[in-house]
Amino acid sequence: MKTIKYIPITAMLLVLLLTSCGDTKSADDETIESAQTEENLSTGENEEVMLTAQQYEALVMKIDTLSQRNMSGYVEANGQLEVPPQNEASITAISGANVVSIEVIEGDKVMKNQVVAYLSHPSIIQIQSDYLNAYSNSRFLKQEFERQKRLYEAGVASGMNYQKATADYQASTAMVNGLEAQLRQYNINVSGVRNGTIYQRVPLRSPIEGFVQKVEVKTGQYVEPQTDLFEIVDTHHVHADLMVFEKDVDKVKKGQQVRFSVQSRPGMELIAEIYSVGQTFEQEPKAIHVHAEIENKEGDLIPGMYIQGRIQEENVETTAMPESAIAVDGDKSYVFSAQREGDDWSFVPMEVTTGEKDGDWIAIQFLKTPEANTQFAYNNAYYLMAEMQKGEAEHSH
Structure with missing residues (x-):
């Protein structure tokens, strides 16, 4: 006859109770771990993302301290x-002439009075000859004027001769001054012409410091008077x-x-x-x-x-960061403080509240005020958040 063994009911109940208690403890542990993780994320404690120097460069990370920005309307x-008009200049020819050479190209930086081109024409040579003749004649008339003045004052010459000498000398002086002014407009050395030098070509000079924006002529080209030849722009202003x-x-x-x-x-x-x-x-x-x-x-x-x-x-200014610096996880927002550790970088999340948005910038407020001069990641916040969460998942297993 077979004997049937029965497990006492009290023993079965004890086994079930122990099993139930074990399950309850496991669920409680998971709840505590989840709460601790969420608390750590909000306070920024015991959570960080490490990037190697290679990862940092590959992501083109932007790191900077906090900035104040006007987030109003x-x-x-x-x-x-x-x-401004006073920082632009057009260089022209004051008379018709041929372009002998061009000394600059577009984009060149030029100083004030720097030569940009040389011009030549028979009329330029003619005006130098006219000036030299007028200057020599004026010197003769000056001597005659002074001689007639002495004779008149001595009472041995008529007043008419003295007046005529005076008029001739004044007229010659006016002509010399007029031709001299024209020579200066041509940038011709007046002293050189007085000494008998005739310049075959004349320089065109820049009236301001700046950059050559346009070159409107070619070598050998004949240009009409007042034709725009070069444009100079002073970009400092x-x-x-x-x-x-x-x-x-x-x-x-x-x-x-x-x-x-x-x-x-x-x-x-x-x-x-x-x-x-x-x-x-x-x-x-x-x-x-x-x-x-x-x-x-x-x-x-x-x-x-x-x-x-x-x-x-x-x-009205407030603390703000680019949208790419803020990661949203559920109903919370985070930014990442950044600190260099050797060649690597450590990023720690800090919870913030967001406010007004201006273009790509968003006003923020910290739940826990960061230390002065703390650096932050200005981009790739979602990538850093994903890496941190991936690390948490691996750690939990």
Whole structure:
């Protein structure tokens, strides 16, 4: 006869109880771990992402300290870069002549009074000959005038001869002065001509310092008087010339800050301050000119470049960062502080609240104030967040 063994019911209950307690403890541990992870992420403690030097360079990371930015309302305005009229110059020929040589090309930097070309023509030689003859004749008439003056004062010559000598000398002096002025316009050395030197060619000189923007002639070309031959632009005084539409005119005034970008350099922001607001409307489109002096001139800013700008309505600044520097995880936002450790970089998340948005910039407030001069990642925030979460997942296993 077989014997059947029964497990006491009390023992079965004890096994089930122990199993249930073990499961409960595991679930509780997971809850605690999740809460700790979330707490660490919000405080920025015990969480970091490490990038090697190679990863840092491959991602083209941008690191900087916090910046203050005006996040108030703004007026959108487009325009172009310009220079004041006194910083532009057109070089012309004062008389018809042939271009003997050209000394510069477009883009060259020139100093004030630097020679840009040489001209030659028989009329230029003729005026030097006329001056030399007039100068020599004037010297003779001066001697005659002084002789007649002495005779007249001594009472041995008539007043008529003295008056005639005086008139002839004054007329010759006027002619010499007139021809001398023309020679100076040609940039001809007057003293050299007086000594008998006749210059075959004359220099064209730049009236200002700047860059050659246009060369309108060729070697050997005959140019008419007052023809524009060269254009020189002094780019040191380049400024933003914006067009503000009629509906926004009352929002714009002198002293306001302008932030703008140049199409040829996407991502680079320039800052300017309005120093002049136009008082007359352009008709197409109906807008006024607003001129702003650029504060952070970087690179080659060329007049005529198209710009897109925002004129700040109020001067209230707040801490702000680019949108690419902020990562959103659920209902929370984070930025990453950055610290160099040898050749590698360490990035630690810090929770922030976000505010107004201005273009690609967003106002932020920290839950925990960072130390002064702390550096932050200005881009790739979502990549850093993904790497950190991936590290957490690997660690949990």
